[in-house]
Amino acid sequence: MSSPTNNDQVFVLKSVILGVTDTGKTCLLRRFIYKTFGKNEAQTIGAAFVSKKIQALGKNVTLNIWDTAGSERYQSMTKMYYRGARAAILCYDVTDKSSFEKIRYWIGELQENEQFCRIYICGTKKDLIDNDPKVRAVSNDEAEVMAQDLQTCHFVTSSLTGENVDAVFQRIGEDYVKNMHSYPENQPKTNDDGDESFQLKPSSHDKASSSCSFASCFKR
Numbered sequence: 001m002s003s004p005t006n007n008d009q010v011f012v013l014k015s016v017i018l019g020v021t022d023t024g025k026t027c028l029l030r031r032f033i034y035k036t037f038g039k040n041e042a043q044t045i046g047a048a049f050v051s052k053k054i055q056a057l058g059k060n061v062t063l064n065i066w067d068t069a070g071s072e073r074y075q076s077m078t079k080m081y082y083r084g085a086r087a088a089i090l091c092y093d094v095t096d097k098s099s100f101e102k103i104r105y106w107i108g109e110l111q112e113n114e115q116f117c118r119i120y121i122c123g124t125k126k127d128l129i130d131n132d133p134k135v136r137a138v139s140n141d142e143a144e145v146m147a148q149d150l151q152t153c154h155f156v157t158s159s160l161t162g163e164n165v166d167a168v169f170q171r172i173g174e175d176y177v178k179n180m181h182s183y184p185e186n187q188p189k190t191n192d193d194g195d196e197s198f199q200l201k202p203s204s205h206d207k208a209s210s211s212c213s214f215a216s217c218f219k220r
């Protein structure tokens with residue numbers, strides 16, 4: 001997934017975005033990558049792939065992101081997109097309670113199958129509740145409780161305004177860089193003599209405290 005040999009290394013990070021149809025997954029990615037909003041975004045069929053390079057903690061990170069289709073009919077295919085992922089953004093629509101209930105399903109799937117996949121919870125369409133608080137269907141508290149249970153982060157975003165969108169992806173990149181030594185693909189390789197072909201050194205950022213540290217993520 002990445003070749004950590006020197007400071008110019010590029011981390012290539014597989015990520016996936018999951019959630020029921022219409023939660024705004026494609027719009028979130030469109031905002032992040034193209035800085036535009038898709039008012040009439042077409043339903044995703046199967047999955048779509050996007051990629052973006054970011055800087056995280058002074059490192060180059062390429063986020064390869066699978067945008068999955070939320071429609072039930074594609075659910076059986078979704079496993080192939082989250083397989084091997086190091087980050088999963090679980091989206092729910094802040095105005096739709098059932099979309100929030102559904103993310104429990106994805107949490108179960110990921111916990112069962114993807115030991116190294118860090119989960120991020122993302123409430124979408126923040127602009128709708130900013131305009132009219134009465135349309136909120138998921139309280140911030142219940143989403144925070146879920147995030148705390150998972151020892152992970154909860155974001156509330158608007159792809160319409162762009163609020164908090166970059167923060168989600170920045171956090172994913174930073175968590176990966178901070179914890180690079182935790183991933184199997186970054187473990188020192190050994191040659192036939194058993195010598196290490198390179199030695200990873202923890203970055204100075206490893207000491208930084210975080211409310212959703214990667215180590216705790218593995219405790220799930």
Ligand SMILES: Nc1nc2c(ncn2[C@@H]2O[C@H](COP(=O)(O)OP(=O)(O)OP(=O)(O)O)[C@@H](O)[C@H]2O)c(=O)[nH]1
Pocket residue numbers: 019020021022023024025026027028038039040041042043044045068069070071124125126127128157158159160161
């Ligand atoms: N107001 C508002 N509408 C949004 C936002 N994000 C998405 N939408 C709208 O929600 C609808 C669905 O957005 P998509 O991004 O296509 O949803 P999706 O989760 O990719 O849906 P599938 O591809 O079917 O899984 C579209 O009409 C968007 O315009 C947002 O932040 N604010």
Ligand SMILES: [Mg+2]
Pocket residue numbers: 025026027042043044067068069070
């Ligand atoms: Mg879509």
